[in-house]
Amino acid sequence: MSSAESILIKNGYVITMDPKRRIIKDGAVFIEGTKIAEVNKTEQMSYKTADIVLDAKNMVVMPGLINTHVHLAQALIRGGADDVSLVDWLKNYVWVLQGNFEGTDGKVSAELCMAEMIRTGTTSFVECMIHTRYGFNQIAESVKTVGMRAALSKIIMDSTGYADNDDIMYHGMVEDADTCLKETDEMYKKWHGAGENRLEVWYGLRSLGAVTPNLFKEVARLTREKKTHMTMHLGEVVDDVRYVKNNYNMKLTEFAQENNLLGPEMIFAHGIHFEDDALDILAKTKSNIAHCPASNMKLASGFAKVPQMLQKGVPVSIATDGGPSNNTYDMIREMRLAALIHKAFVKNPLVVTAEQALEMATLGGAIAMGIQDKVGSLEVGKLADLILIDLTSLGLTPPENPVSNIIYSGSGQYVDTTIVNGHVLMQGKKLLTLDESDVRMKALKHSAELLDRAGLRIDPKWPIE
Numbered sequence: 001m002s003s004a005e006s007i008l009i010k011n012g013y014v015i016t017m018d019p020k021r022r023i024i025k026d027g028a029v030f031i032e033g034t035k036i037a038e039v040n041k042t043e044q045m046s047y048k049t050a051d052i053v054l055d056a057k058n059m060v061v062m063p064g065l066i067n068t069h070v071h072l073a074q075a076l077i078r079g080g081a082d083d084v085s086l087v088d089w090l091k092n093y094v095w096v097l098q099g100n101f102e103g104t105d106g107k108v109s110a111e112l113c114m115a116e117m118i119r120t121g122t123t124s125f126v127e128c129m130i131h132t133r134y135g136f137n138q139i140a141e142s143v144k145t146v147g148m149r150a151a152l153s154k155i156i157m158d159s160t161g162y163a164d165n166d167d168i169m170y171h172g173m174v175e176d177a178d179t180c181l182k183e184t185d186e187m188y189k190k191w192h193g194a195g196e197n198r199l200e201v202w203y204g205l206r207s208l209g210a211v212t213p214n215l216f217k218e219v220a221r222l223t224r225e226k227k228t229h230m231t232m233h234l235g236e237v238v239d240d241v242r243y244v245k246n247n248y249n250m251k252l253t254e255f256a257q258e259n260n261l262l263g264p265e266m267i268f269a270h271g272i273h274f275e276d277d278a279l280d281i282l283a284k285t286k287s288n289i290a291h292c293p294a295s296n297m298k299l300a301s302g303f304a305k306v307p308q309m310l311q312k313g314v315p316v317s318i319a320t321d322g323g324p325s326n327n328t329y330d331m332i333r334e335m336r337l338a339a340l341i342h343k344a345f346v347k348n349p350l351v352v353t354a355e356q357a358l359e360m361a362t363l364g365g366a367i368a369m370g371i372q373d374k375v376g377s378l379e380v381g382k383l384a385d386l387i388l389i390d391l392t393s394l395g396l397t398p399p400e401n402p403v404s405n406i407i408y409s410g411s412g413q414y415v416d417t418t419i420v421n422g423h424v425l426m427q428g429k430k431l432l433t434l435d436e437s438d439v440r441m442k443a444l445k446h447s448a449e450l451l452d453r454a455g456l457r458i459d460p461k462w463p464i465e
């Protein structure tokens with residue numbers, strides 16, 4: 001990792017995301033060690049030079065993006081299941097592929113995923129469920145070395161269902177409660193706080209139908225006891241609503257409340273099918289939503305009530321989900337979708353503005369991860385997690401309103417530099433902590449072997465001559 005005592009980024013268009021949402025033209029950021037020491041006009045900076053000086057002329061300087069629902073293992077199976085329904089997608093493709101991971105597959109996939117995330121401006125992420133067969137230790141080791149900030153959630157399950165579909169889990173993916181809890185405990189002791197405090201270990205409850213109420217309650221208790229966090233898929237499919245209605249005669253939030261799952265320690269991924277009156281409960285309990293617009297559209301899961309959530313004060317963040325459901329980990333493209341789809345869905349161009357999309361992907365992500373006092377904005381004393389975006393491309397010209405340009409015209413390909421915890425992970429579009437061609441070659445080899453082992457093929461639908 002490229003390490004320096006101090007970094008001066010100058011002459012940039014600094015989008016601070018501070019409480020006043022200041023944008024500083026010809027602005028500069030000074031980083032001392034892991035923290036931001038000054039944010040100001042370049043000419044007014046008290047720091048004039050540093051160990052590393054980055055000229056950000058014609059670039060935006062802004063907080064790194066925070067992706068609150070990532071499946072690292074799914075990068076390797078990108079494109080593995082297109083244009084099928086969710087249960088078919090899981091049962092016949094995704095679980096079969098993930099259930100055949102072995103050796104270093106998990107690490108290779110995590111590095112492919114992280115390379116893409118760093119390239120496209122993500123600095124922090126929540127991995128929502130690491131199965132034992134992916135190799136928690138090797139993934140954590142890799143995150144530590146690569147230099148990203150991450151919450152790594154150990155998968156938790158004690159049942160083989162999914163929502164109201166009984167016993168559909170692929171045999172290679174089944175785990176029992178004791179193993180899940182024991183491994184989380186071991187990984188927590190080993191990795192929570194590792195890598196200069198960049199790594200956290202969370203509980204990754206799989207979904208409804210995969211976890212029994214007793215286990216939900218136990219994990220909710222352990223989460224608070226360890227002062228860590230938990231995440232789960234909830235309300236991604238209407239089957240979830242049916243499941244709690246038929247089995248417990250409850251609504252989704254009633255079930256969550258009954259099992260102590262509500263609170264700022266929780267990220268509910270997707271949260272599409274919450275009833276209208278649930279939003280007040282989510283806001284009151286500060287339960288986080290990871291909004292995944294691409295995945296929700298691709299799997300035809302529906303539209304989360306994001307405009308209403310924002311209006312009621314539900315903490316909403318943005319996430320990409322995984323390789324076969326999105327199929328990218330590019331948070332800039334995800335912000336674009338978040339800012340576009342709700343306008344059409346509720347037929348109101350005023351909802352989910354570009355500014356709100358950027359807030360969800362920075363400050364919202366920080367809140368979801370419980371690190372809002374440390375990251376999410378460029379302010380003195382916060383950790384130096386930030387990115388530089390090149391504004392000189394044709395597709396971003398003219399750049400008079402940089403927030404609009406990033407959200408509506410942007411994509412991850414314009415990200416030039418990525419810094420996490422004061423360490424430069426990418427500069428001039430070159431990855432510094434991963435060997436990009438090596439990552440790609442390994443991914444090609446491992447994905448081909450994985451498909452063979454699983455007995456699946458990724459065939460284009462049209463004939464190849």
Ligand SMILES: [Zn+2]
Nearest residue numbers: 071233269321
């Ligand atoms: Zn997911």
